[in-house]
Amino acid sequence: QSVLTQPPSVSAAPGQRVTITCSGGSSNIGSTDVSWYQQVPGTAPKLLIYDNSDRPSGIPDRFSGSKSGTSATLDITGLQTGDEADYYCGTWDYSLNVFLFGGGTEVTVL
Amino acid sequence: VELVESGGDLVQPGGSLRLSCEASGYGSRFSFGNYHMNWVRQAPGKGPEWLAYINPAGDITYYGDSVKGRFTISRDNARYSLYLQMNSLRDEDTAVYYCTKSSFGSGTNWFDPWGQGTLVTVSS
Numbered sequence: 276q277s278v279l280t281q282p283p284s285v286s287a288a289p290g291q292r293v294t295i296t297c298s299g300g301s302s303n304i305g306s307t308d309v310s311w312y313q314q315v316p317g318t319a320p321k322l323l324i325y326d327n328s329d330r331p332s333g334i335p336d337r338f339s340g341s342k343s344g345t346s347a348t349l350d351i352t353g354l355q356t357g358d359e360a361d362y363y364c365g366t367w368d369y370s371l372n373v374f375l376f377g378g379g380t381e382v383t384v385l
Numbered sequence: 386v387e388l389v390e391s392g393g394d395l396v397q398p399g400g401s402l403r404l405s406c407e408a409s410g411y412g413s414r415f416s417f418g419n420y421h422m423n424w425v426r427q428a429p430g431k432g433p434e435w436l437a438y439i440n441p442a443g444d445i446t447y448y449g450d451s452v453k454g455r456f457t458i459s460r461d462n463a464r465y466s467l468y469l470q471m472n473s474l475r476d477e478d479t480a481v482y483y484c485t486k487s488s489f490g491s492g493t494n495w496f497d498p499w500g501q502g503t504l505v506t507v508s509s
Contacts, residue, residue, distance in 0.1 A: 277432065310495035312433075319483055320433060322497035331497060363432055367492045373449050374423075374435035374493060 278303065279364055279377035286383040291354050295380045297347040297364030303375060304366055309347040311340055312363045312376075320363065324349060356384050386412065386420075386498050388467075388484050393503030400474050400507070406467040406484030406500055418462040421487045423496060424469045426480040426505075433483075437469065438490050447491060452478075474507045481505075 280298040287293045297309065311324035322331050324340035327347065337353045347364055364377040392404040404424070408417040424436045437458040438447040446458050457470040467484050481504050485496040 307492060308494040312496075319499040319502050320496075321499070322495055325488075325495040325497070365433075365495070367494060369492070372447070372491065374487075374496075376433045376435070379432045 277378040278368065278371070278375050279366070281362075281364060281377040281380045283378070284381040284383065286385050287354050288385045289354055289356065292350060292352045293354060293382060295349040295351075295362055295364075295382070297349070297377050299345050299347075299366065299375075301345060302370035303345075303368040304342065304347055305345040306369050307367050309340070309342050309364055309366045311338075311347075311349045312365065314361045314363065314379075315359075316361070323362070351382065354382075354384055358382055359384050386410070386416075386486065388486070388498060388500035390482065390484055390500040390503040393482065393505045395506045395508065396474055397509050398475060398507055401470070401472045402474065402505060404469040404471065404482055404484075404503060404505070406469075408465040417465040421489050421493070422458075422460060422467045423485050423487050423493075424456075424458060424467075424482060425485055425496065425499075426478075426482045427502075428477070428480040431480075434480075436482075438487065438493070439467070440490055445490060471505070474505075476507050479505060479507045 285293045308326045312320040313323045314320045327342040328340045387409045439458045459468045481502040485499040487493040
């Protein structure tokens with residue numbers, strides 16, 4: 276059971292929107308910024324969102340992030356077949372003194 | 386920045402292994418000595434797990450509880466390389482091991498970029 280909780284899977288048709296939530300607590304999400312990673316099976320994780328809502332260079336604006344209290348959200352709009360992947364949230368936990376990853380959410384494009 | 390891991394192998398329980406991660410490309414090598422570096426692993430079918438951090442000078446390290454006392458992170462900036470010495474390996478250490486750069490040390494918020502990973506299998 277991960278400290279950061281994500282839904283195991285979400286799905287939508289091409290062109291639609293999906294929202295992935297990441298729920299934590301006061302010692303992690305409630306205390307610092309969140310990042311999001313995309314992982315296509317068989318490849319390394321790739322930074323998608325950092326500091327809650329910023330995108331690295333090259334990441335399309337179809338991907339957006341936000342944070343409120345002890346939860347964070349990743350939105351993917353205009354869903355494409357290439358977006359099929361596992362998505363992980365991550366943040367530092369000041370009680371455990373470790374960086375935590377969420378359990379991951381599999382995105383399926385119907 | 387490009388990071389390339391190596392050293393993964395099949396090893397028996399209780400054995401040891403040393404992983405390496407080299408920064409490639411002129412830009413990466415020029416700046417490697419300024420990078421905060423980490424090892425993260427991912428067991429089959431599981432999410433990533435942060436393992437260890439080392440500061441640019443190599444004199445400050447942090448470890449996750451699952452590897453503390455068994456694994457040692459180190460670096461050689463002159464060789465643009467990061468290392469993970471793994472001792473007393475257990476079945477549950479079987480995973481793909483990634484090296485990755487972080488924004489800073491304790492309290493870091495993100496990892497980027499990541500290497501391609503190297504597979505460690507612990508089995509008799």
